[in-house]
Amino acid sequence: MLTPIIAAWLFVLLGGMPVATKSAPLPMERYLAKTALHAAMRGELNRTAPITADEVNLRAGARVYTRNCAGCHGFAGEAEAAFAKGMFPPPPQLLPPKACVTDDPVGETYWKVKNGIRLTGMPGFVDSLSDTEIWQVSLFLLHAKQLPPGVLESVKP
Numbered sequence: 001m002l003t004p005i006i007a008a009w010l011f012v013l014l015g016g017m018p019v020a021t022k023s024a025p026l027p028m029e030r031y032l033a034k035t036a037l038h039a040a041m042r043g044e045l046n047r048t049a050p051i052t053a054d055e056v057n058l059r060a061g062a063r064v065y066t067r068n069c070a071g072c073h074g075f076a077g078e079a080e081a082a083f084a085k086g087m088f089p090p091p092p093q094l095l096p097p098k099a100c101v102t103d104d105p106v107g108e109t110y111w112k113v114k115n116g117i118r119l120t121g122m123p124g125f126v127d128s129l130s131d132t133e134i135w136q137v138s139l140f141l142l143h144a145k146q147l148p149p150g151v152l153e154s155v156k157p
């Protein structure tokens, strides 16, 4: 019964575990990470924003994004952020053309920004941004493909 535990211990001890960002993922690594994340977020996904997606909040969200997120998730018009090239898992590009989270419920983005995603490099912002700022940046990302004129363009280094 101890054999699998000893085998796993030897695997780690002998250097089998991928630790460099360029190493290939373990079999099932992506599946396990995604399943665990969705189980943790269950119940929070249906939360709606307590503020409206008006121009003032979207502009404020763009400012929060520029200061705290763009280094990993990309500035406007940038194909891939510098940090993204060397991270595993890579931070997805959240502005157009990819704008990865425009089809996620806003409550899901809020949860991820507030709590972070352990062992991925995605920080939790609960101690550094106010609740309003977290909703503002979440709404900004939800509407990333249809922002008022000038808002997207304001996200520059």
Ligand code: HEC
Pocket (backbone or CB within 6 Å): 064, 065, 068, 069, 070, 071, 072, 073, 083, 087, 088, 089, 090, 091, 092, 100, 101, 109, 112, 113, 117, 120, 121, 122, 123, 125, 137, 138
């Ligand atoms: C140090 C780099 C880094 C910074 C800074 C950062 N993130 Fe991330 N973020 C990541 C990584 C890496 C992932 C991918 C995690 C994964 O694959 O599970 C991620 C994932 C996300 C996701 C989930 C994307 C998806 O496709 O589901 C959202 C939303 C997000 N980040 C928003 C933000 C916001 C908003 C900020 C700023 C307030 C921010 N991040 C700052 C690295 C970063």
